[in-house]
Amino acid sequence: MVPEPDTPMIEALGLAKNYGAFAAVYPVTFAIPRGQVCAFLGPNGAGKSTTMKMLTGYLAPSQGAARIAGYDVSAQRLEATARLGYLPENGPLYADMTPLASLRFFGRARDIHGAG
Template identity: 60%
Template sequence: MTTLSDSANSQASQDGSPADQSGSQAMIEAHDLSKFYGNFAATRNVSFSIKQGEVAAFLGPNGAGKSTTMKLLTGYLAPSTGYASIAGHNMASDRIAGAKHLGYLPENGPLYPDMSAHSLLTFFGNARGISGRRLEERMESVIGTCNLASVIRKPIGKLSKGFRQRVGMAQALLHDPDVLILDEPTAGLDPNQIREVRKMIRELGEKKTILLSTHILQEVQAMCNRVVFINEGRMVFDGTPAELTRQQPDLDHRFHELTGAEAIL
């Protein structure tokens, strides 16, 4: 099993940054990230790096600190201590440059129910400085990737949860980022919709670096080649799914062993 201390020892380079043993660039980096609200620590000293081309599951029970850590990674929240980097850009001091490489889908995506999906994508494209033929090309690409053609002119408020999730994914992909951070992308979807989203993420993972949070163990087995485990705001595991299950083949029992919580099967 790879523990937090094992991971830190193997990844820490001489300058304190996560080392890259394979030569691939580290695209997502957390350096001793902590977030305090008074005496409450939402996260404490979280450190890990996700390399180019990896699809990593950020695993943990509800309330473990997954969403808070993701907000710190994206620059949405300022850390109390430590810092986050996206594609080598410090998200505190160089956030705009980092955001050009980042697509972020929060748990409750930034959707305006009175807008059509087409209008929303146009709005976000313009906000990101994309216009003209380039915007048309990118919209055509994400509409195809997210299978939105049948609802593209409908008001978002009239769409099913599954289609709203696809619209949220489309806006995160619109500027063709290198890195995707997805907060529980299958939450609230029915089984057919979950299969479609998982398939889409697997396809995106062939070209992009992805970190997705979940407390559903099948997400790990279906999509990911890396697992970062967090519980009560602290990292408790960082390694591959095979390493996670090496000592305990039953992943649900392994989840319970690490967190004391029951996973969603």
């Protein structure tokens, strides 16, 4: 299924994360349209990585929802993550491979046409 043109590619709806009484991420709501480039900016401990983990389905939110191309990340994880590419801050590069060689390696591993 291809999302409707006006469906946000990434969407957070009251997304929040608590660890006991500690609020790691206060409820946040935003929508990022298809083709838009964005960034999370803030000091250490601001909740950027935790928010990304919730958006990618790696971490369950305490409240709210995350959607990728209209798919709920919690309820439709396979459909959502099939439309998502995410490289965390400490990306999995091998020391003996250039970034281009790494892209080709992982592209071939996923049988992506034209990966080399």
